[in-house]
Amino acid sequence: MTSSLQDNFIKKESLYGAQNYSPLSVVLEKGEGAYLWDVDGNKYLDMVSAYSAVSHGHSHPELIKTLHDQSSKLAITSRAFYTEPFANFLEKLSNISNFESVLTMNTGAEAVETAIKAARRWGYFSKGIPEDDAEIIVADGNFHGRTTTIVSFSSDLSYKEGFGPFTPGFETADYCGSCECGPIDNCLSIKSFEKKINENTCAILVEPIQGEAGIRVPSEGWLKELRELCTAKNILMILDEIQSGLGRTGKLFAYQHENIIPDGLILGKALGGALLPISAFLSSKDVMQHFKPGSHGSTFGGNPLASKVAAKAIDLLFEEKLIENSEKMGNYFLSKLRQINSKVIKEVRGKGLWIGMELNTSDVNAKDLCLMLLNEGLLCKETHKTVIRFAPPLMISKDDLDWAIDKITKVLRSI
């Protein structure tokens, strides 16, 4: 039950705001570490982390100090001029990722758009594809953002309905992770990518683990097969790690679980240290050379304030061992969730602190379960009505997880 104070804000939002979300009925006021408080002072453990944008925890003191210091010095300049924070951020991101070149934007969707533009130019200017014929192959169940071009190749009708006409130049292949094709050399997903490739294919764009689709984890070896396919056919392999990157899966990047290197990498969300939007497309100089002055840009992209905060966020990722904690706590959390004996659970899967619990929806729907967890002090978000996603901040402690596991167990047993 919400209080009249909360009802007031909920009503106001529905009255004045577009109804493009349906939030859980809780009005938040404050965050600290892995915890959030509502306007009535009730405390919750955050298992959503703003869709994995909050890795360092809410209101990290050092990030806030960086934000304050830089904002009182220089915040926004546009790219018409050089700044020190931007230069240092580029160097840092390039060094930790081993990608030669970085192009910064603000939101994830903009970085995906940047990757698409880069792939197309590389296709025309390096590979020799005839102008306007380039094709990019994406995966069924993908989520790459909400622009008109990106929803053009979404397989989710609710993202597309009434938003056409759509951008051409995209083909959809089957993702691995829902099929039961056994050993990877028989993988039907790889075969379906292979089938879509022709001389005009410039790139394959996929998520190493599909988050919005319900934490779909592909079979071991899948990314490697895809890498080999791209290399053999002279196609760029571009990974959208906006959600999976920067430690979420227990490695700095999810592709490191498979010891491969993609040709292009897209980052966002947690890059902004849970304070600001900043995103990036990373690639080789060979790919990035095709962006000439004037060919692409963004007013706020690479601004000194976001650059300074992002550089600090990267430092803290290592200093505070958030990646190791994600791996350790993720393994612990996954094993504990798998031990819960409940007929409601169909499957628990994930990597690092990115876990999906698929439900037998004849027993309960995922949103109702989220409401029950909310009443126990746990903020969770369902995806596709059947999966509850657990993605706490990467700094979460074992004690906090134990507390969460107790609550989750209690709620599941009560059904």
Ligand SMILES: *Cc1c(COP(=O)(O)O)cnc(C)c1O
């Ligand atoms: C969130 C997300 C995006 C879109 O990022 P926005 O900042 O919301 O535009 C793209 N790809 C993936 C995998 C995401 O999780």
